[in-house]
Amino acid sequence: MSQSPTPPPAPKELHRFPCAQCGADYRFDPTAGTLVCDHCGHTSAMQETHQPVIKELDFQSALENQLPSGEIEETRVSTCPNCAAQVEFDPATHAAECPFCATPVVADTGTHRHIKPRAVLPFALVERQAHDAMNDWLGRLWFAPNGLRDYARKGRKMHGIYVPFWTYDAQTKSQYSGQRGTVYYVSQTVMVDGKPQQRQVQKIRWSPAAGRVARFFDDVLILASRALPKSYTDALQPWNLGDLQPYSPEYLAGFRAEAYTIPLEDGYDEARAHMDRIIERDVRFDIGGDRQQIHKIATQVNEITFKHILLPVWLAAYKYRGKTYRFVVNGQTGRVQGERPWSIWKITFAVLFGAVAAGIIGYFISQSQ
Template sequence: MTEADPTPQPAPGAEPARFPCPSCGSEMRYSPATDRLTCPYCGATAPAPESARTASDPWGADPAPALAEQDFAAAVAELRARASSAETEETRIVQCTSCGAAITFEPDIHATQCPFCASPVVADTGPSRHIKPQGVLPFLIGEREARAAMQRWLDSLWFAPSGLKRFARAGRPMQGIYAPYWTYDARTESDYRGARGDAYYVTRTVTVNGKRQTRRERRIRWTPRRGRVSRFFDDVLVLASRSLPRKYADRLAPWDLSALEPYDPQYLAGFRAEAYTVDVEEGFAEARRIMDAQIRQDVRRDIGGDEQRIDAISTRISDVTFKHILLPVWLSAYRYRGKVYRFIVNARTGEVQGERPWSAWKIALAVLAGLILAAAIGWLVIRQQG
């Protein structure tokens, strides 16, 4: 019996774009600094060839002529039916069993390190159907600038382990990743019922310890209110990744979404892209929470007064559209005492966010130093009084 080849084969239609160097034949990579394709071996550069604009890529997508919104209801119905469409494709991804990241890899790479948590991963995940990206925000800062920004951030941390800063100074490579996001547009009309509170003051006379005193007390006069507020939401941004810590990813904002480019595989040359693990429906549920919070602010503003009470809001939502976009980040992961700490750099602005460990002995030394200082001050005070 012939033994089967254990090496996973690339999925049909998931062959990545290739950009061979015209000088040495090596794979060229997209350089954020020059906005050109650059060969990492011989240094040759080249503009994006026309073939790159029509080549297949890890997403199986041809670049769109413009950033087009997709109809939300139609997309959800299509995905539920699992039908083939010009807006979806099959991709082969690598699934990290530690953090759950789903990352697109070239078919000739079958084992590597997860850029999100530094765990080893093997490309054994079969193809799955995904919505294609419509837009991409290209890398603007390179790895050297990202590492310098991370170093400045680490230097500003109090009580960080020395090994953490040594890790950054060692110049270990950072991973350039295109993180998946959804943006949603929607038109809303919200009828509300509540009350407006207007403040007024009364003067009261009270007896305290046998003495009469006057006090000014604040009161609220409530008036029923009903009304309607309308708002058009444009590009409500929702992270479509479960591997990036949401609270840190959200702090990377703002993103200059006005600089989004129609998706083109040339931008992915030399980088990796994470496939979305939060689907379009789940992402819309998060977008609705963001919209609802804004609508409540609009209602309070419409009610007016010094205080507002909201009893009910009924919202009608229409013209819902969405885009699947890729935003650039630099990632680094550091293991400390069995736990993984991740650092994220916005590859457009250099904003750094991340998890950080605490050095127990540094904290203990700081507490001890504080106690010694307090004791010394107390001794000096006692001596001066004596």
């Protein structure tokens, strides 16, 4: 007799905080920095963390699956069939809409076992402020369809999402070899219209160069999600990571959290590419001169640490005439980014208007002549 499959383990943390007065769920209020119950208005102060310092984790230990068990958690997630985003849902939610692409999603009982966040950047803007910032951004896009603007302004609720990121620290020491170029000029005689003339010709004198550079990289920030285009999240920078708080699930009350889908090792590959670009800049500065040629850079990377952090994003996904438009707002600063919509009618009108205006100007110029 075959045995039934073992059910997945229950999530360790559901990020629910019942109101002490009525039993409804609290939510984190970005304005007051407290938990508030929308049902009865009762508020509750945030619990003080017992972790005053946000500690880094050892990268190599994580790769070898040797992190302490307390650094691992399981959360209940639902996977979007369209964009593959893995978003944490409340256990009472059975059906919802993917906040990243507006695709209907049926909440399942799947769990995601992952490295627990070490820090969170709490939301500083409420939903109304984020909505106003998005509408202002759309208002400055003259070629955006009016229908989309009106659809966005109807006040459809935006989703507050904590988006996962990796940060990496590393100590690097690099040894390089190359050449330093010094620009100088020589006079040459050339014939112009049959007459000799002197001109200055640029030359470069190259000399060997070698040396060492060192740099400590602190909090190289790498997106750990595939649900949003990286260009969107890059455009939301800068983030003030000095406001990071030690991770507490209370900050997630009333918000959703996306599980990371870019593994730690893959994130490090991107971070290392960023480090290499900075190191190359350091080498060119160290070589000096007017020109630089780099033959070789050998970099030794030590003391690699990391942390999994959550950054706040307000997100809206609108379906307009069969196309999904996504807009994201930095939940700390209000900076907006999204897919730029275009109105064919407005573009056509602008082209025609420009042609008519050019014709009128040309007519008056010809008459004046």
